[in-house]
Amino acid sequence: MDQRDASVPTISRLGPFRASVATFGALIGSGFRRYATYRQATLAGTFTNVVFGFLRCYVLLAVAEGAAGNMPAGYDAEQLATYVWAGQGLLSVIGIWGWTELADRIRTGDIAADLLRPIGPVTAFLAADLGRALHGMLTRFAAPLLAGAIFFPLHTPARWQTVPLFAVSIALAVIICFGCKYLVNATAYWLQDARGPIMLWTLGSGVLGGLYFPLRLLPDGFVTALWLGTPLPSLLQTPLDVIAERDGPVTQIALVALQLLWAVTMLLLAGLVQRRAERRLVVQGG
Amino acid sequence: MAEFRAYVALGTAQIRSAASYRASFLVELFGNVGATVFDVLTVLVLFRATPAVGGFTLREAILIVGISSAGFALADMLVGNVDKLKTYVRTGTLDAVLVRPLPALPQLLLMDLPVRKALRVVFGFVVLGLAVAANDVAWTPARVLLIALAPLMAGVFFSAIFVTSASLAFWWVDSGEIGSAFTYGGRDFTSYPISVYGSWFRNLFAYAMGFGFVAYQPALTLLGRDDPLGLPSWTGFLSPLVALVAAVIAGVVWRSGIRHYRSTGS
Secondary structure: OOHHHHOOHHHOOOOHHHHHHHHHHHHHHHHHHHHHOOHHHHHHHHHHHHHHHHHHHHHHHHHHHHOHHHOHHHOOHHHHHHHHHHHHHHHHHHHOOOOOHHHHHHHHOOHHHHHHOOOOHHHHHHHHHHHHHHHHHHHOOHHHHHHHHHHOOOOOOOOOOHHHHHHHHHHHHHHHHHHHHHHHHHOHHHHOOOHHHHHHHHHHHHHHHOOOOOHHHOOHHHHHHHHHHOOHHHOOHHHHHHHHOOOOHHHHHHHHHHHHHHHHHHHHHHHHHHHHHHHHOOOOOO | OHHHHHHHHHHHHHHHHHHHOHHHHHHHHHHHHHHHHHHHHHHHHHHHHOOOEOOEOHHHHHHHHHHHHHHHHHHHHHOHHHHHHHHHHHHOHHHHHHHOOOOHHHHHHHHOOOHHHHHHHHHHHHHHHHHHHHOOOOOOHHHHHHHHHHHHHHHHHHHHHHHHHHHHHHHOOOOHHHHHHOOHHHHHHHOOOHHHOOHHHHHHHHHHOOHHHOOHHHHHHHHOOOOOOOOOHHHHHHHHHHHHHHHHHHHHHHHHHHHHOOOOOO
């Protein structure tokens, strides 16, 4: 480890802004390294993503075969295949499942140590999560997409802006997902045991995020309400619709703009909840 | 007899511990049903877009889902927790299990019996019941026997898959999510008519690994439908045999895994 990890905004020689950026970067790096340790698990996870890619892709293509005009919910077969395989690639990048670190630390009282650090827990955990996502992007994203491209015809983006929009959309989805996970975990400040909310989140985020099936298969009004009223479709459905070019260029940008709104909202909410929690917190064990 | 009493003691301890945090227990009870509800809901949503998937109507497809979910929920409750084996191997908890004078597998299952998954089993069987009611089955004694056996044998089959894929941890501690490809992946595979899958993928999962005989073939036999893939109608009755073979393989793999096991020393 280099000394950057020990640098703190207030005592650094670099000046406050550059020092915070350096600290944030160091935390991202440590999040990245943490996940880079488990190489075999990365391989095992990729295998599983590919198997599920085949399962979902075959089923959706069979649906397309029977649907009116072979376009269920406005996707053609190639767009559906892209939807499925990019979805499997993004699954562990967005990381909707499995993060209970904050809830665990609240339950065990370890959060007390986090609160003593010069960097707030929302910022620190966000940086670690961005590092995790970066690692996921480099190791878990390409393989399922490649497997999909070998076995199925995928949709090739027709508009130049699709790929950069997709990249922005992924980054925003990671941040939104982090905000959601943070809020779900933070219920442990009040409930001690966040298993219930975590379970609801695991259930809801998969289905309403667009992992099991494209949400557009649901009634239109319901989908619009879901998109505007909850951050869930912004997790997977938006990036996948962007790369599959399900909509025209204007809607495509509008969906990403909506994501931006949700990202800001979720981070503000996470910060607000954290401050409220700190005011009433009695750390477990005194 | 003493052994049996020990198992009962382990099991009731689990039920007591689950019942002592009532609110958490209720949330988990209903949360677990939710998972299976969404599986069934997914099928309903897909059929909104099309009248037939892989040549099967919604009614017929629900029968396949019903057998698969009832069997999977059963296996997941009774045996599913064995997939924590990789944690037990890594942390060394398995050592404690092995020094006790009881076989390791039943101990592991009863040490962590998820009572919270009970309602999910009920839901699986309710879906199966509704599916049977929705389809016009020409009942014969053989079909009555088959509808009673199919979900149970699906349960045996999925249990065998759970044990086999968990055993992987004996050789490969960091096997991570690879088991899910066959347990949850197997559930997803068996939830749809296997005519939707590409031929090599289907041959591998349905015939080589046996997933085709869990729900699809028995459902065809119940419905009296010809298999679009060409297998004769009696193959639906193979489900107990396939489940038995899977269970034997799982037993062999588990035993050789236990013999192979070397404690991590932690």
